[in-house]
Structure formats: structure tokens, C-alpha cells
Amino acid sequence: MKVAAGRQRIMLELAEVDGDLAKLRHRRANLPEDREIAELGEQVGVARDDAVRADIAAQDLDREYKRLDTEISGMRTREEHDSQLLNQAGMAPKALSELQHELSGLTRRRAVAEDELLELMEQQEATTAEKTRAEAAVDDLQARIARVTESRDIAAQDLDASIADLQERRATIAAEAPAELVTVYDRQHSHGKPGAGLLRQRRCGACRMELDRGTLSQIAAADEDEVVRCEECGALLIRTHESGL
Numbered sequence: 001m002k003v004a005a006g007r008q009r010i011m012l013e014l015a016e017v018d019g020d021l022a023k024l025r026h027r028r029a030n031l032p033e034d035r036e037i038a039e040l041g042e043q044v045g046v047a048r049d050d051a052v053r054a055d056i057a058a059q060d061l062d063r064e065y066k067r068l069d070t071e072i073s074g075m076r077t078r079e080e081h082d083s084q085l086l087n088q089a090g091m092a093p094k095a096l097s098e099l100q101h102e103l104s105g106l107t108r109r110r111a112v113a114e115d116e117l118l119e120l121m122e123q124q125e126a127t128t129a130e131k132t133r134a135e136a137a138v139d140d141l142q143a144r145i146a147r148v149t150e151s152r153d154i155a156a157q158d159l160d161a162s163i164a165d166l167q168e169r170r171a172t173i174a175a176e177a178p179a180e181l182v183t184v185y186d187r188q189h190s191h192g193k194p195g196a197g198l199l200r201q202r203r204c205g206a207c208r209m210e211l212d213r214g215t216l217s218q219i220a221a222a223d224e225d226e227v228v229r230c231e232e233c234g235a236l237l238i239r240t241h242e243s244g245l
């Protein structure tokens with residue numbers, strides 16, 4: 001393939017624009033804000049789970065509180081009833097002793113239940129505090145996500161605009177460039193390989209491979225308009241006065 005040496009050089013411009021495009025696309029795909037949003041999203045999930053857990057625990061404690069409270073009221077009613085009986089005169093000594101026994105048992109059990117109730121109230125307090133904390137954490141994290149999303153959108157818009165500019169520039173260069181070279185270049189690109197590189201200091205500018213003496217002298221001997229490709233990466237090897245052949 002032969003293309004005038006002066007016309008070959010435009011392929012380096014194409015390679016440069018593609019290099020810049022790849023960098024911008026990489027940045028666009030790896031915005032630190034996106035990573036932060038994902039991390040914050042995970043934290044929101046954890047905080048939400050905490051809030052739900054605290055809420056379920058609070059409901060369990062409420063049920064337990066009601067049960068215990070009803071039990072204590074029942075014991076108190078029976079104690080009052082027993083006390084009234086004790087105060088009535090004319091009770092048989094055996095019945096009297098049984099009643100006293102029942103009353104002291106009731107009082108003891110009620111004291112235990114009341115201690116349990118106090119403990120339960122402490123747990124309720126702790127659970128409420130945990131629920132409040134978790135819900136506040138959810139709100140705080142969501143506010144942070146909103147802020148980071150805003151700056152992510154701005155950064156993404158800027159990058160998208162730069163990418164669009166470069167794509168336009170690329171289209172202009174590709175339209176100006178020799179079609180047969182663009183075909184080779186694009187085929188290289190579609191295989192994830194560099195399209196073109198400058199031959200300089202015995203190296204391929206695309207893959208950095210050093211060319212051996214034999215290859216170099218072949219290239220030096222080739223016509224100026226002969227299209228040369230890197231044996232290593234397949235890129236169009238563009239020769240200029242910088243190539244030092």
C-alpha cells in the first residue's frame with residue numbers, strides 16, 4: 001500500500017485524539033463520585049436495616065410491657081382482695097395462715113415483675129435511642145448522596161461535553177485522512193489494538209517495542225510513500241523527520 005508520506009502523518013493526529021478520548025471515557029466511567037455514591041448507598045442500606053430492627057424490637061418490647069403491666073395489675077388486685085379478707089374478723093387460723101402465705105407470695109412475685117418492668121423500660125429507652133440514631137443516619141446519608149450526585153452530574157456533563165467535542169474532531173480528521181489508512185486503523189482499533197504510532201528512536205510509538213536493525217534498515221530502504229506497519233502491534237508506523245532513519 002502506498003500513500004504519500006505527508007498524507008500518512010494525519011494518522012498520528014487520529015491516534016492522539018483517540019488516546020485522549022480513551023482517557024476521558026475512562027475518567028467518565030470511573031468518577032470518584034460514583035464510587036462514593038455506591039458506598040453511601042450501602043451505608044444507607046445498613047442504617048435502614050438498623051432502623052427496621054430497632055422498630056421490630058420496640059414493638060416486641062411494647063407487647064411485653066403490656067403483658068407484664070397487666071400481670072402486675074392483676075397481682076395488685078388480688079393482694080388488695082386478700083388484704084381485705086385478712087382485715088375481716090372471725091377467720092379460722094388455718095385459713096388465715098394460708099391467706100397470709102398467699103399474700104406474701106403475691107407481693108414477692110409482684111416485686112420481681114416490677115423489677116422486670118423497670119428493666120424493660122430501660123430496654124425501650126435504648127431501643128428508641130437506636131431507632132432515632134439509625135433514622136437520623138439514613139436522613140444524613142441521603143442528604144450526602146444528593147450532594148455528591150449533584151457534583152457527579154456536573155463532572156459527568158463536563159466530561160460528556162469534552163468527549164462530544166473530541167468525537168467531532170475525530171470525525172473531521174477521519175474524513176480528511178486517506179480512507180485506506182483509516183480502514184486499517186479502525187480494524188486495529190476494533191481489535192483493541194493501537195491504530196498508528198510514530199517511529200522514533202527505533203521504537204514503535206504505539207506499542208513502544210524496539211525494532212531490530214534488520215527491520216529498521218528495511219524501513220529506511222522503503223519508499224517514502226510505502227505504508228509500513230509495526231510487526232509487533234500492527235499499528236501504522238508513521239515516519240517523519242523525527243524517526244531518525
Ligand SMILES: [Zn+2]
Nearest residue numbers: 204207230233
Ligand atoms: Zn507497535
